Amino acid sequence: MTDTGQARGAVRSNEAESTRENVGSASETQQSSRSGLSRRTMLQAGALAAATLTATRAQAQADAPAAATGSVAGRPFRALVRSGTTASVEDLRLREIEPRQVLVRTTASCGCYTITRSVLGDRDYETPTIPNHSGFGIVEAVGAEVRRVREGDRVLVCGTPECGVCYQCLHGNPEACNYLNSQLFNGPIADMADGTGVIQQGAIGGLSELMVAMEEYCIPLFTDLPDDELSLLGDTLAAGLSSALTYGRVEPGSDVVIFGAGPIGLAAAQGARSQSAGQIIVIEPVAYRREKALELGATTVLDPNVDTDTLVERVREMCYGPTDRLDAGGRYGPGYRYGGADFVIEASGGDLFPPAVETGPDTTGLLALRQAWDITRGGGHLTLLAAGQQGEISFPTARFCLSTRSIHGGQMGGMHPMRDAPRYVKMIERGSIDASSMITATWPLDGVVDGFRQVADRTELGVVFTFG
Ligand SMILES: [Zn+2]
Ligand SMILES: [Zn+2]
CATH class of the missing domain: 1.10.287 (Helix Hairpins)
Incomplete structure (x- = not known):
């Protein structure tokens, strides 16, 4: 630099x-x-x-690349591999990297609820696959055409790429960068002992001593922050922060409602707090997560299992404001069709596995999705982050068409990875974002299945896998 x-x-x-x-x-x-x-x-x-x-x-x-790195083919390493219906740590041999690929020695990888099915599910994997979709580590080698990172860099392999030159990137939506279509370049990066090729989930993997990533997924980070905290910026922490700071950008003094106090919802609460939101209402069925939300920025926490039928009205009442004087910044009563919160973030999702802790009133996640829409005021912003919802949802036509809500998709919360990851690093360094509190359990490679069981059970808030 x-x-x-x-x-x-x-x-x-x-x-x-x-x-x-x-x-x-x-x-x-x-x-x-x-x-x-x-x-x-x-x-x-x-x-x-x-x-x-x-x-x-x-x-x-x-x-340009710092040095033309030599051949990496044949290098031995270990990784969790899903093959058939089994998941086991295997000894692998690396294949040669392509000119635009980066070889990363993994030091930490974030445990993400979306990935629980990839590790613990019963899907039959025809092609052996290294699960996960983000990681952090050190650049060990670069292909001849790589420019963004160099050997020795600390690098985030982000769950969402940003190439900067595709149609989506040029039109302001790098969270939907065309390189996200990882099927295009997700060839085998290594071989099993019997010569079978192994691919990486999302062309990233992460539950492995080595990752091979396209340059577009790699973000060098110039900081002394610890690896485990930085690994969260490839997945949960960054997605939650981005949901509050990108398209539905929280404004000072505004009313913010967040469904879910898992790693993403708590990150969203921290993002809202960093913008000096007026109130941050977090809705979460798990008691210890509600406690954590209060520590990390929530001004009010609600259990969606209590008086579920009136939840929408109660939250709208809380967002009603101090006056109904329309000539003095007031609003009509909370029942008015345009009433509600300025910013709503849905980060609860559906249950992929039965949790070992309290569960919400609807395991499909559709109820929370619909409540989130109902709670967003006319003209407000709704960001939909969660995964795992099952089924379809319907809306009353006139209100859907006329209520002027802005709905933002939750792919990585709208993160612009190359721009935002360094921003989030600075926010963590300054203390406006608490990354260390988001990690409550760490596991080595041989403990990946146990660690993901905690993620699926929701008994731990933030699980990170560390290597070496
Ligand atoms: Zn994820
Ligand atoms: Zn792009």
């Missing part, structure tokens, strides 16, 4: 020099316009051009 900064400085200083020189030599240029350029002017111009070119080359070299 320092080299790059110096090179850029060199370019700028040469440009400034060139400008001054042009001003200073104006009379000489006029003089030479009749007789051609003077020898002095030509020599100066040539020297400046050469200096600028040298600086530009230095810049280009700074952005």
Whole structure:
């Protein structure tokens, strides 16, 4: 980074020099316009051009791969592999990486509820697969065309890529970057002992001593924060923060309602707190998670199992405000069709497995989805993060069409990974976001199945897998 900064400085200083020189030599240029350029002017111009070119080359070299890394084929490593209906830690041999791929030695990987089915489910895997869809580690090798990261970098392999040049990225939606279609480049990265090729879930994997990722998924992070905390920025913590800070961006003094106080909902609460929201109402059936929400920013916590039928009205009442004087910033009563919260984030989802703790009033997750929509005020923002809902949902047509709610999809909460991951690092460094409290259990590679059982049971809030 320092080299790059110096090179850029060199370019700028040469440009400034060139400008001054042009001003200073104006009379000489006029003089030479009749007789051609003077020898002095030509020599100066040539020297400046050469200096600028040298600086530009230095810049280009700074952005190029640090070194052409040698072959990595055959390197042994261990990973959790789903094959058939089994999940086991296997000894694998790495294949050669492609020119635009990055080899990462994994140091930490986030346990995510979406992945519980990939680790614990009974699906029959025809192709052996390393589960998970994010990780953090050290760059061990880069393909010849990689520019974004270098050997030795600390790197986040993010659950969502950002290429910066596809249609979605160019139109302001990198959370839907076309590289997210991982099927296009998800070839085998390693071989089992019998020679069978092994692929990575989402072209990332993560429950493995090594990850092979396309450059577009890799974000170098320049910080001293610990690996386990940074691994959360590839998944749950970043998704929750982004839901409060990107498309439905929480405003100071606003009313925020969050369904779910799992890792994503609690991150959303922290994001809302960082924006000085007026109130943050968190709705969560699990008692210890409600307690955690109060520690991390919630101003009120509600159990959706208590008086479930009146939950919407009660929350709308809380968001009603201090006055009904319409000429003084007031609103109609809470029953008015445009009443409700300014920002609503749905992060509860459905149950993929029966939890070992309290469960909500609807295991499909559809009730919370519908309540979240009902609680959003006309003109407000609703961000839908959760996964695992089962079934279909319907809305009253006129209200659906006319209530002017903005609905935002929850792919990574709307994160713009290259822009936002460094932002979140700074927020953690400054203490406005508490990442360490989001980790309550860590497991080694050999404990992955046990760790994911805790994620599925919801007995732990934040599970991280650490390597080496
Ligand atoms: Zn995830
Ligand atoms: Zn893209």
